Amino acid sequence: MKNITHSLINRGLAKVLPEKPASGQEEADRVQAPAPVLVSGQPETPVVLASPHSGRFYPELFVQESRQPLNILRSGEDSYVDALAAQAHAAGPMLVHATFPRVFCDVNRAAWDLDPRMFSTPVPAFVRATHRGLAGLGSVPRVVADNRQIYRSRMPFMEAALRVRDYWMPYHAALAGTLRQTQERHGLCLLLDLHSMPDAPEAGNPDFVLGDVYGASCAHVLVQTAEDALQDLGFRTSRNTPYAGGYITQHYGRPRDGVHALQIEMRRSLYMDEQTRQKHAGFSRLSDALAQVAERLVSTLRTFETL
Template identity: 65%
Template sequence: MKKFATSLFPPSLMRLFQAQSGTTEHEHSGRQASPAPVLVSGTPATGPLVLASPHSGHFYPEAFVSAARQPLDILRSGEDSFVEQLALGAQALGPPLIQATFPRVFCDVNRAAWDLDSRMFHGSIPSFVAPSERGLAGLGSIPRIVADRRPIYRQRLPFMEAALRIRHYWMPYHAALANLLEQARNRHGFCLLLDLHSMPAAPQAGSPDFVLGDRYGTSCTPHLTNLAEQTLQGLGFKTARNHPYAGGYITRHYGRPEINMHALQIEMRRDLYMDESTRTKHAGFASLADALTIMVEQVLAHFPSHKSKTQSIG
């Protein structure tokens, strides 16, 4: 799995990278002041659990904001604000925490790399671009729309801009995540990814506090999903499974129970911990962070201390 990300770039695209000259939005997007695209806290492989926050990044390159037709507050509407902070108590229990520092509206790592809407680019589109239904709707790895289907850009982008974002943002995130999971599985015989997100209220699903997404039982053993759900319910939270969020690309790609790799997406309702209109934390933040910590503690307690690499989690 370590070579997963590098395999995404066909020779033709690598030649284009090498021949690329001039400047692009990526190259003059304030890189001197920008943080590393991916941060990892904690020590890898101390246990079988990995925490991830792919959508809480809030570094918006100045050139990107200038090129957008929407104001910054609209661009931030899909941001999972403070999720990486909610996870700090859980991370202190031992699991490493990986987070993207860039926002999903700039590059969404929860989509396949080349899941792109070709209508947002000018010029020829490479044959390896493979949009899904969501990609065609403008919600691919480089989104075309945000918040109520509002278009992000004033004009079409050169395809090379998308390719450079995949190379410099998407690829480092997935290379780091794949490495963390592989180290955990190699050391413990199995691993579990908790992919952490936030969500607006979902009246269509009864406005649950948490939505647990395991791709309808295909990305994570039911034992672990049940354990997470029962712990949260025992703390007084209302939960739902797979509706309206079953898990995105990350859950689907890394959740492979047949080889002892499990992935569970966890959505937390934003108004439980923040004021969505002002994007500020409120008094509920601490209690939600404590609940997440307790849930992770319970999951860790149910892992056996020693496991054969040929065994599976039942």
């Protein structure tokens, strides 16, 4: 399924991406930019850690063209989630994380989930906006915090297509490859898709929200293992409310095929000051909690040949 999906995306890209010279600032951004996705470790365990939204490289041209200041653009960032995962990663699971921010390209949306109204040029027929895309929260977002418009003017569709090619595709190619490698090694695998969230009073302000798309993306025993581990450590948890799992969880979670996906949302105030984005003393406790959850999940996965 993943190969077919990526083949269709590549066909769409081929239709809309004639070669064009880069501007001076675009070239400078490209030189300065880190690799769009970093993968570290070997498949020593059946667990894979991923952080799609903690990237901190904001291309200068993007910042210049935004009507919002950088601190507002960063409001959607899952700050330090890749660092929070470092302790769990050191214990064996592989780690995949994006270096670019979600406000620039959101890999937790389908590639062509885009709001047609944000473009100054014709939009190809293969663009399929969901309600989130139409709300400006597609793979190339139109809005950020409190529905604030990101761009001063509409952009050419080619710009979105370039981001799909240069950021969305590499991330998903790396993630799919890591999951495949892990499953080949262990016979099954579990993706922990890691995110951070603001306080969620509508759900009772849980510390963690575990999203398994209402049971569709992950075996119940794995969700229960994660929840028990967190509650044993004194954290409040919620399942699927208010976050049931985005594109990544929905797309990769195939329990019948031996690939499980669990989205984990962590309350930001547990580990950082949301105004200054500075880590505080709770950071080490949360990092240790993630490591313990991953360890418990590895033990559960190794107990069962099939789930």
